Amino acid sequence: MDLKSNHTSPVLADPAPINKSRLGIHSSLFKYSPSGAVFSTGLRHLTIPKRKPGILDDVRSSSWLDAMKSSSPPHKKKTKDFNSEIAVDDAFLAYRTWMLKYPSALASFEQITAIAKGKRIALFLDYDGTLSQIVDNPDSAFMTSAMRTAVRNVAKYFPTAIISGRSRDKGTEVNLFQPASAFLPMIDEVFRSLVDITKEIPGAKVENNKFCVSVHYRNVDEKNWEQVAQCVQDILKDYPRLRLTHGRKVLEVRPVIDWDKGKAVEFLLESLGLNNCNDVLPIYVGDDRTDEDAFKVLREGNLGYGILVSSVPKESKAYYSLRDPTEVMEFLKLVVAWKQSSAL
Numbered sequence: 307m308d309l310k311s312n313h314t315s316p317v318l319a320d321p322a323p324i325n326k327s328r329l330g331i332h333s334s335l336f337k338y339s340p341s342g343a344v345f346s347t348g349l350r351h352l353t354i355p356k357r358k359p360g361i362l363d364d365v366r367s368s369s370w371l372d373a374m375k376s377s378s379p380p381h382k383k384k385t386k387d388f389n390s391e392i393a394v395d396d397a398f399l400a401y402r403t404w405m406l407k408y409p410s411a412l413a414s415f416e417q418i419t420a421i422a423k424g425k426r427i428a429l430f431l432d433y434d435g436t437l438s439q440i441v442d443n444p445d446s447a448f449m450t451s452a453m454r455t456a457v458r459n460v461a462k463y464f465p466t467a468i469i470s471g472r473s474r475d476k477g478t479e480v481n482l483f484q485p486a487s488a489f490l491p492m493i494d495e496v497f498r499s500l501v502d503i504t505k506e507i508p509g510a511k512v513e514n515n516k517f518c519v520s521v522h523y524r525n526v527d528e529k530n531w532e533q534v535a536q537c538v539q540d541i542l543k544d545y546p547r548l549r550l551t552h553g554r555k556v557l558e559v560r561p562v563i564d565w566d567k568g569k570a571v572e573f574l575l576e577s578l579g580l581n582n583c584n585d586v587l588p589i590y591v592g593d594d595r596t597d598e599d600a601f602k603v604l605r606e607g608n609l610g611y612g613i614l615v616s617s618v619p620k621e622s623k624a625y626y627s628l629r630d631p632t633e634v635m636e637f638l639k640l641v642v643a644w645k646q647s648s649a650l
């Protein structure tokens with residue numbers, strides 16, 4: 307099912323493109339010759355040394371575990387006793403206080419549209435945790451049909467792109483800027499090695515996102531998180547041209563290249579002829595650490611606004627907040643309604 311849009315709605319990834327069939331997003335073809343992109347050719351032949359995972363000292367003494375523990379809000383628990391009710395009240399207050407710094411994009415909608423008046427909004431949307439709820443199995447992270455309709459509608463009125471770390475189905479006809487294509491064999495090799503060395507860790511799941519390997523520990527008992535981290539660290543030691551990033555209960559191994567979601571936004575704005583225009587207002591909605599690069603580009607370039615999707619207080623380069631994908635959908639609907647009413 308394709309989204310029909312009057313605008314070009316390219317799907318770009320971070321750096322891997324997303325799974326088209328999962329999203330049902332229109333894929334627009336466009337060409338781009340990067341001038342400043344860092345490419346690497348002539349990869350040496352790399353083999354994974356067969357060795358046992360090392361001792362855990364590296365991981366324990368690093369900040370890996372801290373980052374892993376703070377990588378995603380805990381699941382909501384039903385509260386019954388008095389103490390937990392107090393804790394819930396505290397959490398509520400903390401969130402309300404945090405919202406003074408990151409006001410709700412719904413409550414601030416009039417302010418946003420006042421700024422957008424006379425401008426063209428360009429929408430950039432993250433996928434997991436933004437358009438789809440976070441779920442235990444990454445293969446089951448679908449948009450609801452209501453969200454799909456909301457995204458389709460918004461793409462009718464505004465240039466709209468989904469920027470995701472997910473990979474895209476093979477065989478899809480698409481012409482994308484792929485700054486990490488030289489890393490494909492290496493990533494594939496690392497994927498296979500990580501599958502192999504994590505296979506004994508119950509709940510660990512390794513996902514091949516083509517340009518990045520995601521090692522999920524959402525379903526791993528916390529007592530085994532060190533083991534997951536150690537596996538990833540062992541692999542990284544052998545691949546100096548790969549680096550680690552943290553996401554929501556996921557460790558991601560990706561190429562060391564000058565490419566992130568901020569660069570993706572810049573690239574898309576330029577490709578769509580929307581850069582250097584005073585009458586364009588880019589809005590980026592995302593929930594994860596990788597989205598911070600995009601928030602930063604918009605904030606520091608004074609270009610537009612980031613909206614952080616979070617149900618817990620988090621430091622961010624975004625300007626506004628939305629609590630969860632349901633609020634994201636409300637926001638998308640409001641933007642469409644505003645556009646329709648201003649066209650009357």
Ligand SMILES: O=P(O)(O)OC[C@H]1O[C@H](O[C@H]2O[C@H](CO)[C@@H](O)[C@H](O)[C@H]2O)[C@H](O)[C@@H](O)[C@@H]1O
Nearest residue numbers: 433434440441442444447470471520554555556
């Ligand atoms: O850039 P995104 O679209 O936000 O993709 C980032 C990663 O999202 C997926 O993992 C996250 O969502 C899963 C499904 O809800 C969840 O189980 C997992 O814990 C989250 O980290 C995806 O599976 C990864 O490959 C993406 O890199």
